[in-house]
Amino acid sequence: MTSQHAAFNGIRSDFPLLAADPGLVYLDSAATSQKPRAVLDAVRHYYETANANPHRGAYKLSGAATDAYHGARSEVARFLGAADVDSLLFTRGTTEAINLLATGWGVPHIHRGDRIVVTRLEHHANFVPWQQLARAVGAEFRICELTRDGHVDLDQLRLLVTANTKLVAFGHVSNALGTMNDVREIVKIAHAIGAVAFCDGAQAAPHLRVAFDDLGVDAYSFSGHKMLGPMGIGGVIVRRRVLETMHPYQFGGDMIEFVFDGDSTWNVSPHKFEAGTPNVEGAVGLAAAVRYLESLGMDAVRAHEKSLTQYAMAQLVGVEGLHVYGPASADERSGVVSFTLGDIHPHDLSTMLDVDGVCVRAGHHCAQPLMRALHQSATVRASFYVYNTPADVDALVASLRKAKARFHGALETSDVLAG
């Protein structure tokens, strides 16, 4: 393979879970990534040296926790190319980020007769909150369909985004097909009629260089656990002029300014949108994750994954009966390959691969509207990240060939009948 892989040689040893099990072929990073030691150490270091409730105490330790939390915010904002640090709101992840937008921005801005446009590629997290908001207020909810090779049909999008459209919500990268969307073009279409453009970056921030300030989107969400960080931390960056028009999402401690008997006033951003004791360990762990990614370099990360994806696609088409969904070229997809293999049900396939230590996702990938359009109830999805190698692809392909032989009776099984 190419020299791109050489730069990533040996980084598996940075990941304790992978290092402990050399036979494990982890190909489900689109669901969640493994964690480097640097992230685990950072979380531990925080609890051992700086743990207190941030923003609360006048004592020095509380100040240390506050600094750790906001230091992490600055690092993550820098990583995602957002100069306005306090426009980055921490949440539990992308799902909460989008629910925050649907409640905090959607409820005050979307009214009866308005239109919300999403795409056929969306994860349920960027579909259901908008669908339900539209139902609640009597707005139109429209879905932009895909071209045959799994791209958002931009010609249809131009027709769907009418004068009454208030929001265009779309993923940067599809979790099910790996399609990379043309963010700038979609933003241009949304902004042409003054609609807000929201981009779900859950599958992009871990894999691509993201420059929020250059993308032009009004809001951009991400999940820490998919980008080497801990579970339970993620967030959304919201353009200041949109942020200033948003209502609080949850009420409670930290988000208030004054609480009177009959009414209350709100703290400034980001606190206004972060009620309660924040997830400091998560933020600190995520900051360590982005430092780790920066040390690899996001352009190198993309090159590594693109090269792996190219190799995987070439190997997979050699397996008879295997059908790959989504864009044909690795230039147009991230490190996600969704496929089916003949008449073998994806769940049977994933059980058979699991026995060889190959972890893949089988199912609808939280994208039922997309699966209906593909006329599939489920597919198998292999997804790659920094610690994967061509040898992982080889193990996948070998296991697929074995599964196919077993399923079609070429393997002798009569000696181990249970019945």
Added chain:
Amino acid sequence: MSSPADQSAGLAALYQERILEHYRRPRHKGALDRATGSHGEKNPLCGDDVAVAVRVEGGRVDAACYTGTGCSIMQATASMLMDLVHGRTAEEVEVLARRFDEMLASGESDASLGELGALAGVAAFPARHKCARLPWKALSGALEQSRGR
């Protein structure tokens, strides 16, 4: 199951030819004339989808058919189950359902379950237990509806 050899044997038990044969050429798959009860079950997590129709006459299952899509474990269970319940009362089916659950817990094949004894291998794959249980749930619902008529 821990060693690779054990796991491979487990896989061979799970995907033995008898199960794959029912998956490829299911029996009693299709619509049922003069059904007295029917019920569908879905597993939204994996998309498995099965509906069972029964015709009960004189308190016994005269015929049972299923329709649906899903993995080999679900399909083979449904296909074998339609055979097994022929001529049984609802109470007898309940007893068999309990025995099937016990088999999934123990991994010990149960001769009283007929061909379904071949599914003992599913016991070693807890993530797949729900696949084997889905047709039983649909059957139970169909018998319930039949009883209510």
